[in-house]
Amino acid sequence: MGSFLHQSPSKRALNANLPYSGPAQTAVHADDAHKLPEFVNDPSPGPGSGMSVLEVLSHLYSSPALQAPDYDLHKGTVPLQHCALALSLNRNPAARQPTPHPTPVFLDPEGTKCFLSLSSAENQLRIQHNHPAQLIKLAYVDHELEKDHTILSQFDTTDFSSGMAHASYLISKKGSLNLPGITTLSKQTAEELLLKDAEEHHCFINTKAFHNHLSHHVLAAYDLGAPAAVLERIYEKEKKLQRPFYLEENHRTDFVVTKDNWTEHLGNRNAYGAYVKFFEEEIKVLGAKNLLETYMLSEDANKDGRRMFVRLASGVSGLHPLIAVGYGLEFGNDELVATGLAQAAVHKDDGHEMLECVNDGPAPGQGISLLEVLSQVYESKALEPLPYDPDKSTFRLQRDALAKSAAACPIVSQFRIPNSPTPTEVSNAIEEIIWVSNLLPFASGKRGRKTRLDFLLMHVLTCSIFLQPLCDALEKPEYQAKFLRAYVAGIIFVMMWRGVPRIDPELAMSPTATPRSPVVNDRGPTAALGDPNDDAAYNPWPAIIEDAQYHADVHLVKAIRGVLYASRRYGHTKAGDIPGAYRDDEKTKEVFRGIGKVDGTLFVRSAGVLMDQLGWMTYGQTKGDWNYVALGWDEAWDALED
Incomplete structure (x- = not known):
């Protein structure tokens, strides 16, 4: 902390806990952090000294200098929105156990409790990383930064520097669904x-x-x-x-x-x-x-x-x-x-041979849709699977696919995302990938055969939920394009690994759009505005979500999250509006027969298939299982039916 003798009168008053009647203060927004004085570089107190974050805020809260007329302290409207408070930070790295997340309580000079709602986990992480310049976000100070930075300098950051063995384990962002129930x-x-x-x-x-x-x-x-x-x-x-x-x-x-x-x-x-x-x-x-x-x-x-x-x-x-x-x-x-x-x-x-093509894509406005990429994979003689061998293990099949993987490069590189895509082009590419990632597990069965869900194709679905977070993290358009092309290559490789199963869009749309648990609502008529026994008035998702939370199969939980995420983003899509469904602008030439009939109900239909196959466990059904046999070969289907 800076020398007491070099502090301004207002700072000395605050540090000595003396009255101060200086001018009212205003909040400093994060964008004003460049105005920080040198106090943010003052050495923090040594281990075992200094104030906790709560003590810093309590001190600031009780300071007469901070009783600004336009802040209602008792209603919690003090501008602490940039306080990346370490309410859940571990101040004892040796123990490496998280502390509770209490509602912060401060006392005003009269002892009245004031409950403040504090947030901004991103800044919380920055404090853990011990970036001194972020300490401004621990409190509200005026634009002159002259009155209370001594208190800020007392914040003990030593616990969050080199002595901390692990990186931040905190959940600092909301998940893609963030459903009610999180506490x-x-x-x-x-x-x-x-x-x-x-x-x-x-x-x-x-x-x-x-x-x-x-x-x-x-x-x-x-x-x-x-x-x-x-x-x-x-x-x-x-x-x-x-x-x-x-x-x-x-x-x-x-x-x-x-x-x-x-x-x-x-x-x-x-x-x-x-x-x-x-x-x-x-x-x-x-x-x-x-x-x-x-x-x-x-x-x-x-x-x-x-x-x-x-x-x-x-x-x-x-x-x-x-x-x-x-x-x-x-x-x-x-x-x-x-x-x-x-x-x-x-x-x-x-698999590096297959990723040699991910650095170069088509010119803006050129290239083909992902559904057309799949069509070319099906038509490629070079990518035809070897004859069916029932004795080959999954790992042998993987080696066979690797041997052919380089032949997929010319097809992958045609996917319509340029080397430096716009945000709209990135968003469109993500949408295409999510549709295909949902079609593959549920449209690759056989009509008239038992429903089987491929275990590896399911991973393409569960991973698709991360496309947006990954692109957000990469930031540079060329990196985003490289990653999205690599994901397409990954989809094609998994297809090759499984014997290149073909999609049948009409098959994926054949299950009900109102899947139900084994127990239905058998109550009689009520004054409610609709009857959940009536499919037209029934929302299947609450029952699906509730059962999935408790399911014993990790991949079922992840897959339900994947289809629910897709439904939230694209469930409103009308038949014929799936990107890339047609080869022509007039929508007369389907890429795959029946693809023009697929709409946003695909996702809830797929969720019902998942629950029926893996079991509604909270309703007493036993846990089902995935299919581990590569079903791209017709002979594999025949063997399973024998």
């Missing part, structure tokens, strides 16, 4: 569970490199409004599958990743813990956006066989590293971004 307790519980998972568990649950889905399940259920008790049950169920953070105790010391050697252990699963620690430190310095640019998209991150973009975005991994990073960006959780990038680092760079 302070459920948020705090989710944060605690996410941190425990990040600190205690490896990204692979077995030697076959099956992925840890614990954090996915927690956040997907949380976003649907699941109570804290359900989140805890999810954790207890999923943790039984996990392996320790360090697979062997010696990995703790054998692998140490630094800026100088971070490329040396790429592809080594035993180095996962070391990469997590490394990216935790890097994200505290760089922030999530710059971390991704530096370690995923930069030339340095991809030269000499490093291929970090491939390791993250390739469909060979089932999109899992991308999913992990996507959750982190969607919910503003830096810890998940760090662990997702660490997960990418220990994946192999398989």
Whole structure:
């Protein structure tokens, strides 16, 4: 803190807790942060000294200098909207346990309680990162910045600097759905569970490199409004599958990743813990956006066989590293971004041949729709699957697809997103991808056959919810275009992996648009304005959402979130208005037969199929399962029916 002798009279009065009757004060907006005086660079108090955030605000609140006539303190209208308060920050890094999220209570000089509503989690993270210039957002001060910055300098930031081992584990953004039911307790519980998972568990649950889905399940259920008790049950169920953070105790010391050697252990699963620690430190310095640019998209991150973009975005991994990073960006959780990038680092760079084309796209206004891309995949002789072999494992089928993957590049590069797209072009591309990602799992069955939902195609759906958060994080149009083309390549690779299953749009539209749980409302007539037993007056989503929150299958929860997200964005779409459904502007030539009949009810129809296949568990049905057999081959269907 600056010397007391160098403080102005008003500052000395505040610091000495003496009366001060200077001019009224006004709020400083975040945009005025450049006007900060040098106090923000004053050294913070040493460990064990200084004020807590609440003490700083309490001091400011009780200061006579801040009794501005245009602020109603007792109604909580003091301009504290930029207070990135650490109400949930961990002030004891050694314990590494989150503190509660209390409603902040301050006392005025007469002892009257004043409840203030404080928010702005983004700034909260900045404080954790110990950016001194953001301390202005801890309180309201006047434009002259002359009266109370001494108090601000007393804020103890030492707890949030180098001594803090992990990145921010807080949920600082609302999820894509943010459904009612989310509470302070459920948020705090989710944060605690996410941190425990990040600190205690490896990204692979077995030697076959099956992925840890614990954090996915927690956040997907949380976003649907699941109570804290359900989140805890999810954790207890999923943790039984996990392996320790360090697979062997010696990995703790054998692998140490630094800026100088971070490329040396790429592809080594035993180095996962070391990469997590490394990216935790890097994200505290760089922030999530710059971390991704530096370690995923930069030339340095991809030269000499490093291929970090491939390791993250390739469909060979089932999109899992991308999913992990996507959750982190969607919910503003830096810890998940760090662990997702660490997960990418220990994946192999398989599939790089297919991503060679993602840097170059068509000229603006040129190219073809994603549905036309699929049509070309179906027509390509080079991408025809090998003859059906019932003895081939999933991993053998993956190798077969990899051997042909380079042939997909000329098709992927035609997708109509230019190298430097406008925001509208990015939005349009995301819409096309979401439609296709929803069609593939539900339109790739066979008429007259039992409904089967492909496990890997489902990942294309669940990952599509992260397209917008990822594009928002990348910011640069050329990076957004590269990522979206890579996602298209990932879709095509998963299709090849599954034997290139063909979509039948009319099949996807055949299930009911009013799916129901096994128990219906059998109450008699009432004075209510409509009867939920009548399909015309029935909204299926509440029952679906309620059951999905409690479902034991993590992928069901994620898939329901995916179709619900798509419904919120595009559920209003009329038949014939799906982007790219027709080859001509006159809408006379469908890309696929029946695609012109698909409308926004696709998503609720698909949700009903999901619930019927995986089970309405809160109504007593047993948990169903996904299909793990590649159904692009007709022979595979025949074998399943035998």
